[in-house]
Amino acid sequence: MATSISELHQAHAHILKSGLIHSTFAASRLIASVSTNSHAQAIPYAHSIFSRIPNPNSYMWNTIIRAYANSPTPEAALTIFHQMLLASALPDKYTFTFALKSCGSFSGVEEGRQIHGHVLKTGLGDDLFIQNTLIHLYASCGCIEDARHLLDRMLERDVVSWNALLSAYAEKGLMELACQLFDEMTERNVESWNFMISGYVGVGLLEEARRVFAETPVKNVVSWNAMITGYAHAGRFSEVLVLFEDMQHAGVKPDNCTLVSVLSACAHVGALSQGEWVHAYIDKNGISIDGFVATALVDMYSKCGSIEKALEVFNSCLRKDISTWNSIISGLSTHGSGQHALQIFSEMLVEGFIPNEVTFVCVLSACSRAGLLDEGREMFNLMVHVHGIQPTIEHYGCMVDLLGRVGLLEEAEELVQKMPQKEASVVWESLLGACRNHGNVELAERVAQKLLELSPQESSSFVQLSNMYASIGRWKDVMEVRQKMRAQGVRKDPGCSMIEVDGTVYEFLAGEGLVSGKDFT
DNA sequence: TTAGGGTTAG
Numbered sequence: 215m216a217t218s219i220s221e222l223h224q225a226h227a228h229i230l231k232s233g234l235i236h237s238t239f240a241a242s243r244l245i246a247s248v249s250t251n252s253h254a255q256a257i258p259y260a261h262s263i264f265s266r267i268p269n270p271n272s273y274m275w276n277t278i279i280r281a282y283a284n285s286p287t288p289e290a291a292l293t294i295f296h297q298m299l300l301a302s303a304l305p306d307k308y309t310f311t312f313a314l315k316s317c318g319s320f321s322g323v324e325e326g327r328q329i330h331g332h333v334l335k336t337g338l339g340d341d342l343f344i345q346n347t348l349i350h351l352y353a354s355c356g357c358i359e360d361a362r363h364l365l366d367r368m369l370e371r372d373v374v375s376w377n378a379l380l381s382a383y384a385e386k387g388l389m390e391l392a393c394q395l396f397d398e399m400t401e402r403n404v405e406s407w408n409f410m411i412s413g414y415v416g417v418g419l420l421e422e423a424r425r426v427f428a429e430t431p432v433k434n435v436v437s438w439n440a441m442i443t444g445y446a447h448a449g450r451f452s453e454v455l456v457l458f459e460d461m462q463h464a465g466v467k468p469d470n471c472t473l474v475s476v477l478s479a480c481a482h483v484g485a486l487s488q489g490e491w492v493h494a495y496i497d498k499n500g501i502s503i504d505g506f507v508a509t510a511l512v513d514m515y516s517k518c519g520s521i522e523k524a525l526e527v528f529n530s531c532l533r534k535d536i537s538t539w540n541s542i543i544s545g546l547s548t549h550g551s552g553q554h555a556l557q558i559f560s561e562m563l564v565e566g567f568i569p570n571e572v573t574f575v576c577v578l579s580a581c582s583r584a585g586l587l588d589e590g591r592e593m594f595n596l597m598v599h600v601h602g603i604q605p606t607i608e609h610y611g612c613m614v615d616l617l618g619r620v621g622l623l624e625e626a627e628e629l630v631q632k633m634p635q636k637e638a639s640v641v642w643e644s645l646l647g648a649c650r651n652h653g654n655v656e657l658a659e660r661v662a663q664k665l666l667e668l669s670p671q672e673s674s675s676f677v678q679l680s681n682m683y684a685s686i687g688r689w690k691d692v693m694e695v696r697q698k699m700r701a702q703g704v705r706k707d708p709g710c711s712m713i714e715v716d717g718t719v720y721e722f723l724a725g726e727g728l729v730s731g732k733d734f735t
Numbered sequence: 736t737t738a739g740g741g742t743t744a745g
Contacts (some may be wrong), residue, residue, distance in 0.1 A: 276736085280736075307736080308736055311736050311737060312736075312737095314737090315736085315737075342737080343736055343737045344736095344737080345737090346736095346737045346738075347736085347737050347738090348737095349737090349738090350737075350738060372737095373738090374737055374738055375737090377737090377738040377739090378737070378738050379738090380738080381738045381739070384739095385739095405738060405739065406738090408738095409738075409739070411740095412739075415740095435740080436739060436740050437740085438740085439739095439741075440739085440740050441740095443740060443741065446741090469740090469741095470741070471741040472740085473741085474741040474742055475740085475741060475742085477742080478741085478742065481742095505742080506742050506743095507741090508742090509741095509742040509743055510741080510742050510743085512742095512743085513742070513743060535742090536743085537742055537743045538742085538743080539743090540742090540743045540744075541742070541743040541744095542743090544743065544744065545743095572744050573743090573744095575743095575744040575745095576744065579744075579745070582745095583745095608744060608745085611745070612745085615745080644745080
């Protein structure tokens with residue numbers, strides 16, 4: 215449903231004014247339509263309406279429990295479920311289904327077992343929907359015997375019963391079990407095939423996934439998406455674009471999920487005209503630009519060099535989410551507009567969006583690239599002390615970069631020492647680069663020593679150190695480092711890059727010239 | 736009602 219939250223506010227106001235809030239039907243409809251709205255505030259809003267209704271009926275209880283079961287905080291569904299029992303309202307088969315679904319979502323087997331007991335006492339133990347949900351709950355929590363036992367003892371099974379188990383296997387990457395079950399299944403539908411595809415994709419067996427995909431008798435958009443996102447996650451972007459073409463030839467209409475993956479692939483290979491084609495497709499087919507699509511479009515335009523178009527998409531989008539903001543901040547940052555990135559960040563706070571870890575990676579990286587020292591420190595403090603976000607390696611990395619860039623090398627070194635050292639090598643490396651830029655040989659040697667302890671097989675620290683010696687003419691040290699590298703069997707992989715020219719994507723290996731060119735027009 | 740495919744980060 216595309217209804218905006220403000221339209222729902224209006225509907226609510228109308229219902230209050232006209233006294234309709236006392237009508238069970240109107241109130242139910244309102245709660246139901248609010249709780250299926252995708253806006254982040256929709257569920258708390260539906261909940262607040264719900265809590266003002268004196269004697270909610272089961273339908274209302276169920277609606278609110280379902281809303282929480284499908285939300286990012288599924289535990290809340292159980293709180294409501296318990297309130298329902300305390301209020302002496304009678305749970306029905308729907309209530310149990312939603313409550314059990316929520317247990318599955320947060321891996322609450324113990325809670326699930328209690329509800330299962332309750333189901334049996336209520337005499338609903340043979341309900342198909344409840345049993346299917348129980349199978350999925352047990353299987354996804356790793357209680358495979360319980361799940362299998364339920365499935366085997368069901369009086370009437372349907373394809374969802376099999377899929378409930380199959381999907382849990384696939385989700386957990388238990389592909390041998392999934393295969394056995396798939397062969398054993400007495401009925402399959404397109405979803406069964408899709409679970410097999412996404413299961414193989416999830417464990418990185420793309421060729422297996424491709425084989426199942428080829429055998430899938432009737433493919434739907436999810437089948438294609440599973441395969442396309444598989445290639446996208448594996449970084450095989452040119453194959454994403456080829457598959458997208460095949461999909462259109464097969465007459466399957468892409469949806470938001472498809473387009474997001476395809477745009478992401480365009481962004482990675484710099485395929486601007488392909489990306490523009492997707493954008494035009496979205497407009498022409500009236501596909502709604504939700505937060506995901508907007509994020510992917512903004513990212514595609516900024517990675518393909520068109521920050522103006524990225525800003526245009528961003529500004530005209532009405533359904534931004536936190537990722538959309540992150541993506542424009544990151545885009546502005548890579549385009550060297552650090553101040554603009556920070557300005558957008560403040561606007562984001564004013565509009566009431568809560569920044570996450572990624573936001574601060576983008577923001578800190580913008581400060582670092584632009585050399586905004588005071589702002590960077592301020593943002594780091596804001597993140598830790600106001601937003602309570604524990605800094606990760608990426609955040610430390612940006613700060614070390616920033617401090618290193620402006621020449622505060624000792625302060626940067628102190629910061630790296632505060633990090634969990636297991637993860638610190640990338641950051642030490644960045645500090646090593648800063649030492650090189652500022653010609654601080656003494657610190658560089660200390661850092662390189664640290665790096666060789668942490669990851670002796672990593673070529674980049676050797677390379678950086680040798681480059682550094684080379685830049686100040688210490689050729690004997692250069693030779694020594696190179697010899698040590700050879701002695702330890704460390705080799706440097708060549709870099710690779712891709713570029714689109716007139717609709718053809720070319721791939722280059724460093725030092726090797728053109729490897730391949732593919733035509734996408 | 737139950738099983739499912741998506742973006743942003745040196």
